Amino acid sequence: MALDTETPVNSLGFAKPPSETRVVVAMSGGVDSSVVAAYLADQGYDVVGVTLQLYDHGAALAKKGACCAGIDIHDARRVAEERGFPHYVLDYENIFKDAVIDEFADSYLAGATPVPCIRCNERVKFKDLLETAKDLEADCMATGHYIQRKMGPNGPELHCAEDANRDQSYFLFSTTPEQLEFLRFPLGHLPSKDATRQMAAQYGLSVADKPDSQDICFVPNGNYASVIEKLRPGAVEPGEIVHTDGRVLGQHNGVIHYTIGQRRGLGIGGLSEPLYVVKLDVDRKQVVVGPKEMLATRTIPVREINWLGDAPFTSQKEWHVSVKVRSTRPPREAIIRPLSDTTAEVELLTPEEGVSPGQACVFYETGGSRIFGGGWIWKGE
Structure with missing residues (x-):
């Protein structure tokens, strides 16, 4: 299946041949970014693949469904070798920890429910990596995100992906107009993820059947609390589970184990009404529960x-x-x-x-x- 080519001269919107258009492709090692790189190379673009190592190789090798570390770096490099374009790995561990992981831990300890994938796009991929792409004299940077960039009367606009089930707009809302000028999202108009995998098979990519990444890349098995306890030793303190009417219903071993709206796993069985977490009071170390309407x-x-x-x-x-x-x-x-x-x-x-x-x-x-x-x-x- 072909990607969108409705542009003045080339499919990325530049008035020059693809061979004279340098594109830095952000490669995570997964199917989506690999297809983007293979497609653009096949179209004759001057493709440069860049992968960010965001956290420790060793820890990531044992974790399935991660990105940007360990086996994924190997997979990205292999795709570049298969398709014949240069590939670079940049060590962003310290930047990623300072810009994303530390805030993730501190937000949870403050009773919030953070979304680190947004911060990663905002502070790492679409900031430092985008500047690296410009340093490499690229005309644009392409990613495997499922979102669309469309030209409007006042310049490029951000639009949802054609496939609502794959749409990643929620995680890319902080993309600025200046960044949008430089970014390209070649997969955004595809009808389904199956279409992407068909293209991967068409190009003979070694990652064609690779599973999608799951959860947050630096959180093994979705266990947020264990990561936070490791990052902030001693910061997690026990406290009371309290009804909104003031009754103490039980004890908890840290507010980081709870989220607003949670019903299951509260450890306060035997009550006549279903209760939900309605507030996390960090200062008082209280998990406040109440009826659903609250x-x-x-x-x-x-x-x-x-x-x-x-x-x-x-x-x-x-x-x-x-x-x-x-x-x-x-x-x-x-x-x-x-x-x-x-x-x-x-x-x-x-x-x-x-x-x-x-x-x-x-x-x-x-x-x-x-x-x-x-x-x-x-x-x-």
Whole structure:
């Protein structure tokens, strides 16, 4: 299956032959980025593959479904050798720890539910790696993300992937207009992941049947608590599980083991009503539980907003959009009321359950595919 080639001269939008167009491909070692690299090389582009080593080789070798370490670096290098383009591995362990892992741990300890994949894109892949691509005199940088870059009347716009089941827009809301000028997403218009794997088989890639990566790359088996306890020894303290009416229902061994909206595994059985985590009070070391209706949230404070609309964010008192407050949920209609260039109050027209500080609130065109940016949910005052 061919990728999109609807451009003035070449499929990446440059008015020159592919052979004179240098593309740095961010290669994680997985199927998606490998297909992007193979496709662009096959089209005659001057492809340079770059893989970031984000954490320890040895620890990653034993972890299935990781990316950017161990066996994945080997797989990326092998694809480059098979398709005949140069490949470089850059050691980003220290940068990744400082920019992503440390904040992940501190956010959990503060009672938030962070999304480190967004921070990785924002602070590492689309920042330092993008600058490296420019240092290599690349015309653009391509990735295997499932999202679309479309040209609008005011320049490039960010749009959801054609395949809603693969769409990664939630994790890319912080892509700036300047970055969008330089980035390309060749897989965004494909109808399904099967189409990507068909292309991998077509190119004879050794990773054609490689499983998709799962969970957060530096968190083995999804066990966040064990990672945080290792990063912040002694910081995890026990406390009480408390009902919103003040009753002490039990004990916990650290708020990091709980998330807003959690029902299972609370360790407080024998009650007549189902209870959910409605608040994590770090200062008092309390996990606060209550009935489901207490999870409903209508107003959300959002900060660190990256705005991708055509007019300035504060040029209107209200923006009528749809928003996602978790990656797995569909967009819901909302009203954004800007407070500054980077802060706002978001009103959900239909209350959502389990809205948690540390998650992203991503803005979408209602009834359309365009992404207008987003920000981070926080606790407010």
